[in-house]
Amino acid sequence: MAPVDAFLSLHGAFTWDDLVAAQDFGFLTSLEIQAQIAGGGPAAQRLKALAGEELRTFEARLWEACAEAVGKAPRPGSDRWARAQDRWREAILRAALAAETTSAELARRVEHLYEQVGCPEDMLAMLRPSRAWSGTPATVDPEAVRRFLDHRERLKAS
Numbered sequence: 001m002a003p004v005d006a007f008l009s010l011h012g013a014f015t016w017d018d019l020v021a022a023q024d025f026g027f028l029t030s031l032e033i034q035a036q037i038a039g040g041g042p043a044a045q046r047l048k049a050l051a052g053e054e055l056r057t058f059e060a061r062l063w064e065a066c067a068e069a070v071g072k073a074p075r076p077g078s079d080r081w082a083r084a085q086d087r088w089r090e091a092i093l094r095a096a097l098a099a100e101t102t103s104a105e106l107a108r109r110v111e112h113l114y115e116q117v118g119c120p121e122d123m124l125a126m127l128r129p130s131r132a133w134s135g136t137p138a139t140v141d142p143e144a145v146r147r148f149l150d151h152r153e154r155l156k157a158s
Contacts, residue, residue, distance in 0.1 A: 003027040003088065006095035011087055016066040017074045021084035023062055024076075025117055030058045043068040089117050090152050097145050107140040123148055 001009075004027060007018070014022070014036050022028040028036075030050070037048045043065040050058055063073035074080035096109040110127050113119075119127075126144035130137050 001095040001099065003092050003095075004032065007088060007091040010091040010094055015084070016069050017080045017084040018087060020062060020066050020073055021081065021088055023059060025085075025088065027088060030055055033062065037065070040065065041068045085117060086120075086152070089113065089119070089123075090149065092117075093145060094149060097142065097149070103140065103142065104137060106142060106145075107138040110140045110145065111138040 004022075007014070007022075007027075011018075019028070019033050019036060023030070023033060034048050034050070037044050040048075043061070047058075047061045047065040050061060066073040074084060092113050093110070096106055096113070099106075099109075101109075107127065107130075111129055114123070114127060114129070126141050126148060128139045
């Protein structure tokens with residue numbers, strides 16, 4: 001399942017924070033982000049209308065539209081950024097765990113997620129990363145992934 005589909009099936013619509021994080025992590029292209037923008041102010045409309053060479057300024061226009069909509073664009077280290085990062089991480093992990101796949105494929109997916117999005121300390125125990133120098137493949141503990149996701153669910157409920 002593509003990251004965008006995983007996210008939408010778990011969380012529903014994107015927030016501006018989710019769109020900024022998706023752009024930073026490479027989960028959504030500029031065209032996919034533009035397609036998610038409904039309404040909004042002048043900055044959002046300018047972002048939606050970007051095309052061709054103008055797309056070189058996409059990131060700055062995305063931040064501008066986000067700031068216009070919610071006051072400030074989230075940046076790494078902020079609480080809003082961390083929450084968006086967690087929403088993406090959770091959606092992708094749930095999709096990876098739900099997919100009918102081998103444990104080696106699950107390990108590759110989790111390792112790729114670690115590399116792309118980073119991981120909080122409480123995720124460290126679920127993956128033993130690959131070691132290219134020795135040819136050792138990544139391994140993952142599916143039960144540790146489930147425990148992490150169950151813990152996330154309990155945090156959201158409280």
